[in-house]
Amino acid sequence: QKEVEQDPGPLSVPEGAIVSLNCTYSNSAFQYFMWYRQYSRKGPELLMYTYSSGNKEDGRFTAQVDKSSKYISLFIRDSQPSDSATYLCASLDNYGQNFVFGPGTRLSVLP
């Protein structure tokens, strides 16, 4: 079992839709949870960052962590064609020594 799992997609939605991207993880020691966005042929860029459980909102993006179920979510409201990218979740333990990326979900937002 991989430490961080993610549906690879692809996921296609119409412009304006609410997008829900999800990951599960297996390591209880993970405390930091990140979402990275990667455009085609580019390096990943940090999109959202949360510590422990709870929600974090930044504009149209909301990251949610439920440590009881080991579930990580990213919601994108009013999705735009410019949101078309691969979204990678990542987790890090409290010692900063085990940093694991999920395989990524490819999202296409159609105009």
Next chain:
Amino acid sequence: DSGVTQTPKHLITATGQRVTLRCSPRSGDLSVYWYQQSLDQGLQFLIQYYNGEERAKGNILERFSAQQFPDLHSELNLSSLELGDSALYFCASSAGGGDTGELFFGEGSRLTVL
């Protein structure tokens, strides 16, 4: 622009050859990470250096080696190249030891082995 510079952007070489990929981290960042990304494997962690010292090792092959120099730039050496080594190689940097997971990635070096 993340501030992380990688060279070369593209590289085409033959099996059995050796290549060196170079990374300059963001100004002030002490940690450098190397990742390999291929279509079927996702983003695979290779190795991390912190202030010149190896800090963590992932699934890095023995044919691969890396180092971080006193000026904090890093090089990834890939030798006895095989077709399966064709991939995007990313360098990332962080201010500290990566304790918070905030990594800044370069644009990557695309390696094609023929």
